[in-house]
Amino acid sequence: MPVTTVSIFNVPERTSAQFAILFESPGWEKVRLLTMGKPQVGVVDLDSSDPDRVWKEYRKRYPEVPSVILSTRPQEREGALWLTKPVSPAALKSAIARARKGFAPAPQPAHTVVSRPREDVATRAATTALDAEIEDRCCGDAPDIDPRNADDVARATYCIQGHFQALLSHCCALVIRDGKSRAIEGLPGPFVVHRNGIETTIRPNVLRSVCLIALREDIVHLRELVGTAPAPATPLQPLAPVLWQVALWSARGRLSRDIALDVPVRIRHWPVFTRWTETPNAMRITALLVGAPHTPLDAALALGVPHRHLFPLLSAAQAVGLLESLPGHASTPRIREERRSGGDRRGETGAREGERRESTDRRGILRRILGRLAGR
Amino acid sequence: MADYKIVFTGPVGAGKTTAIASLSDIPPIGTDEAATDMTRERKPRTTVAMDYGLMKIADHERLHLYGTPGQERFDFMWDILTEGGIGLVLMLDNSRKHPQQDVDFFVTAFRDYIAKTQMVVGVTRMDTHPAPGVSFYHRCLxxxxxxxxxxxxxARRREDVGTLVKALLHSLDPGLRP
Known part of the structure; x- marks a missing residue:
């Protein structure tokens, strides 16, 4: 096929220059950008505040030239075919070729393939079962507390001293500080902390039981490994995910007593939820507290999450050094403002109403995407 | 039909194409071609235009997954790709020599888009190249x-990519309920 001359209309200068670069790329030898004169094919961007006016101007300049329209919205114009943005170079090349041939039918575009959601039933069932197990083992089933009730507070908080979590945290700190591996002896199996990971054959359900009981110092203790530690017999598990998991098991729905209920806290960074256990509502809580400090009670209220979901996450974040307490800092009622939209809206301005509707629509689509990812 | 999109970006070989394939309901449409320049060292075939995948959300809603070309010379496509997107997934390859430069480059290139939306970062090849760790990327960012x-x-694991996108959605709206 001979070279097709193409003119670009209604694009910024930078984009025009970029098209020039594209047309000079390998594979585009049959297309040449024309800046003056009548092209064989015109490419026009109709995304503007007045596409009809742009089209009129375009047709005045290039009457009857077969054309390719670039737009995010459907465009039906005589003598032109529409490509929805974003446009791939391959689609553009194909459209230019079709325009040159007088719009011969093209093969079915690949992106019109009928979408069929995957049937993830088995995965969904497994995930649901796993979620239920995580909730049971890390969050328990205790009801929310009344912070004015001392018995409630005592029930929902715990002290890590004398428990495996404290011993493991201490051990990790020592190993990181001096690089010397240490064994935690007296457990139902070998447990060695190296600088680059933990070596153990203790099964998770056994280790979880260890987390829930008070340890006797005369039975469970640390021993520094002298000399070069032998090569690990089992694959090492990274320190942070293990510490995170141990803290979740230890908390089981409760809050570490080192975290005050009425002091704002912030999560410094997102936990690595692709590798660390993700408890119920963990992402929502993290997104809130990475963005703005809240007291634990305010965070639970703002998100509408049960205390048993919030408390272990905060306890685990503290165990791995991701939680920062900010005494004197104001708690930020970030979500509550949005939640107010469900209540009294008298006096709401039109603009505010529009924003609210837009926010609701957006939340709807985000929720549906989330559901789709969860296999619902 | 309502259409939404998420843009995947990152350097050559970081796993954008694979990540999109992990989530897409349709066979992803790629435009890989034989690499003709220095990218050949990292990936024999590289994405010169873009990758495309699709998730059907509801009867009349679709989520388009676009992957930008990894080669910087095609960055002119990025403005077009990001228009109307709901967020950015930055894929980084932990085996690359200058990961900080990668972060700087892509964060700068998508600065305006990130300011309008949100981003998440997926780091690949940490199993074979454990260093630098995640905290390094937090410092860069x-x-x-x-x-x-x-x-x-x-990027081959749907759960991993799905978790990354879930984090993006919650970053956009922490009040979002599952």
Whole structure:
């Protein structure tokens, strides 16, 4: 096929220059950008505040030239075919070729393939079962507390001293500080902390039981490994995910007593939820507290999450050094403002109403995407 | 039909194409071609135009997954790709020599888009190249005033990529209920 001359209309200068670069790329030898004169094919961007006016101007300049329209919205114009943005170079090349041939039918575009959601039933069932197990083992089933009730507070908080979590945290700190591996002896199996990971054959359900009981110092203790530690017999598990998991098991729905209920806290960074256990509502809580400090009670209220979901996450974040307490800092009622939209809206301005509707629509689509990812 | 999109970006070989394939309901449409320049060292075939995948959300809603070309000379496509997008997934390859430069480049290139939406970061090849760790990327991003989710991911695993996108959605709206 001979070279097709193409003119670009209604694009910024930078984009025009970029098209020039594209047309000079390998594979585009049959297309040449024309800046003056009548092209064989015109490419026009109709995304503007007045596409009809742009089209009129375009047709005045290039009457009857077969054309390719670039737009995010459907465009039906005589003598032109529409490509929805974003446009791939391959689609553009194909459209230019079709325009040159007088719009011969093209093969079915690949992106019109009928979408069929995957049937993830088995995965969904497994995930649901796993979620239920995580909730049971890390969050328990205790009801929310009344912070004015001392018995409630005592029930929902715990002290890590004398428990495996404290011993493991201490051990990790020592190993990181001096690089010397240490064994935690007296457990139902070998447990060695190296600088680059933990070596153990203790099964998770056994280790979880260890987390829930008070340890006797005369039975469970640390021993520094002298000399070069032998090569690990089992694959090492990274320190942070293990510490995170141990803290979740230890908390089981409760809050570490080192975290005050009425002091704002912030999560410094997102936990690595692709590798660390993700408890119920963990992402929502993290997104809130990475963005703005809240007291634990305010965070639970703002998100509408049960205390048993919030408390272990905060306890685990503290165990791995991701939680920062900010005494004197104001708690930020970030979500509550949005939640107010469900209540009294008298006096709401039109603009505010529009924003609210837009926010609701957006939340709807985000929720549906989330559901789709969860296999619902 | 309502259409939404998420843009995947990152350097050559970081796993954008694979990540999109992990989530897409349709066979992803790629435009890989034989690499003709220095990218050949990292990936024999590289994406010169873009990748495309699709998730059907509801009867009349679709989520388009676009992957930018990894080669910087095609960055002119990026403005077009990001228009109307709901967020950015930055895929980084932990085996690359200058990961900080990668962060700086892509965060700068998508600065305006990130300011309007949200981003998350997926770091691949941490299993074979454990260093630098996730905290390194947090420091790099903090220099740009950003504190997004940074996850170790295997782009071949749908759970990993799905978790990354879930973090993006919750970053956009922490009040979002499952």
């Amino acid at each position: 903090a220099a740009h005033g950003l504190n997004p989710a940074v996850f170790e991911v295997d």
